[in-house]
Amino acid sequence: MAILHSYPFCPQSRFARLVLAELGLEPDVVEEKPWDRRVPFLEINPAGSLPLYIDDSGLAVAGPSCLAEYLDETRGEDLRDRRFLPQELGQRVEVRRLLDWFLVKFHGEVSDYLATEKIYKRFMPGELGGGPPDMGAIRAAQTNVRYHLKYIGFLISKRNWLAGDQMTYADLAAAAHLSVVDYLGDVPWNEDETAKLWYARIKSRPSFRALLADRVPGMAPADHYDNLDF
Amino acid sequence: MAILHSYPFCPQSRFARLVLAELGLEPDVVEEKPWDRRVPFLEINPAGSLPLYIDDSGLAVAGPSCLAEYLDETRGEDLRDRRFLPQELGQRVEVRRLLDWFLVKFHGEVSDYLATEKIYKRFMPGELGGGPPDMGAIRAAQTNVRYHLKYIGFLISKRNWLAGDQMTYADLAAAAHLSVVDYLGDVPWNEDETAKLWYARIKSRPSFRALLADRVPGMAPADHYDNLDF
Known part of the structure; x- marks a missing residue:
């Protein structure tokens, strides 16, 4: 197993x-x-x-x-x-470029800060770094998320999915990271309708259900978090 | 071209x-x-x-x-x-694990700090973050490099190259990142003879020559930087 x-x-x-x-x-x-x-x-x-x-x-x-x-x-x-990493070389390059974008860049600029400051620190022992969040880090992440959202909207305005015609690892990585930020209410969806429609599409997949059922003890999600027609 | x-x-x-x-x-x-x-x-x-x-x-x-x-x-x-990413599945997993280790973890904990603080900032315009180095970041990187060096020594004590019998992307990534730190004199080679012998082996390859010829204007490398028998 x-x-x-x-x-x-x-x-x-x-x-x-x-x-x-x-x-x-x-x-x-x-x-x-x-x-x-x-x-x-x-x-x-x-x-x-x-x-x-x-x-x-x-x-x-x-x-x-x-x-x-x-x-x-x-x-x-x-x-x-x-296939989430399509067969054709140019598509594989594009999927990996965006996979790296979300797993490394978005993580380093947005989702790691927010998950750490707003969630992990509530449960970490003090000697491991737990305690009140660093508001500077949160504000930086909240600023950074805006240009990432705009980039998603830009890509989706030209393509069906982030890396091309079909759903790939790029979409799953972007949605996974955004879902944590969305729980916290920190995705400014009203700034990009195109990105929002893409997220609604991926969020309604059966694979997303378990994520939408997760709860941080003592911390409710943003109102629309598990609403598929948000 | x-x-x-x-x-x-x-x-x-x-x-x-x-x-x-x-x-x-x-x-x-x-x-x-x-x-x-x-x-x-x-x-x-x-x-x-x-x-x-x-x-x-x-x-x-x-x-x-x-x-x-x-x-x-x-x-x-x-x-x-x-092949730098060998054919066999288990070996590919091991090479990618270590590739990620050096390209993401070592970069984030050591080489990005040192390259940025000691080299890039000398040439960056002030409005882009240039200026005197952040000594706290440098000290953190100098502390972190020690356990990475020990980990290289640990791996090489069991294997011919970092990921197994043959030289792979893992060795090239580790050596590339260490070479920048070594220029700055910040690799404590005396703390790990096994890691040092591995680095001497990879550094003597013809592919390394161009790197050893690079110079930061106005900043000499550590004495042993381009010495193959350091």
Whole structure:
């Protein structure tokens, strides 16, 4: 039985959950607090990063982009025209460009700040960095999210999905990261109707249901969080 | 003719230069200052990241990990047993884990801080963040590099190269990033003889020569920087 080590509000874990659900894979899920640095977890994944997927054969695949490549190599060809990393070279380059955009750039400029400051710090022990949020970091992320949203709107104004005609890893990565920001009410959807329609489309997929059911204890989501017609 | 947009002391650019040299590819090189954000450059690569490789057909490949995947897909099979992303699934997972380690983690904890604070800021205009280095960031990076060096030593004590029997992208990424830190004299080589021997081995490859010839105007490298028997 495969195992997914993940954390409900870790955007990188959410990307893994979406991709696995889209592929019909249902691993056992182990909740791993990103700040915990449990020794048995670090022994498998010294980087301490999430997600960590352990396949049926015991092979450990750490981190969102490595998991995306692994799943493409092991299952991609069977998906044929709904492969999340399409066959054609130019499309693969474009999907990876945007995958990197959301998994690294958006994470570093928006979702990591917001998840850490607004969610993780509520549960972290003080000696590991828990406590009140850093308002400067939150404001920076809230400013940064605006140009990312505009970029999504720009891409979707020219294409059906972020990287082209079909839904790819790029859409799943963007939506996974945005979903955490959206829980917190920090996506200014009214600034970009095109981006909003794209998100409504991806959010209504069955793979999204589990994410929309997650709750931070003691912290309600934004009103529209689990509303498919927001 | 292929083109590589890069910056001599950008560690991600150095990874691209090493990989391309190992493959015998000699693109035209365009120097791109990471802080410049030139509009014609951003039009090709909106993320503004380096390296940016434009192949003979005009396909633009941005960022170090996308370039690694692109080169594997277009040239990997011809390399057979000296492929930098080996054929076998478990090895590919291990190479990508370590590639991510150096291109993202080491970059975020060590090489980006040191390159930015000690080199880029000397040349950046003040309004873009130029000026005296942030000593706190430098000290943090100097502390962090020690455990990365120890991890390299740990891996090399069990394997011939970082990810296994053969040299892979993992070695080229680690060496590219370390080479910038080494120019600055900030690698505590005396703390890990095993890591040092691995670096001496990779540094003596012909692909490394161009890197060792680079100089920061007005800033000499550490004494041993271009000494192959340091």
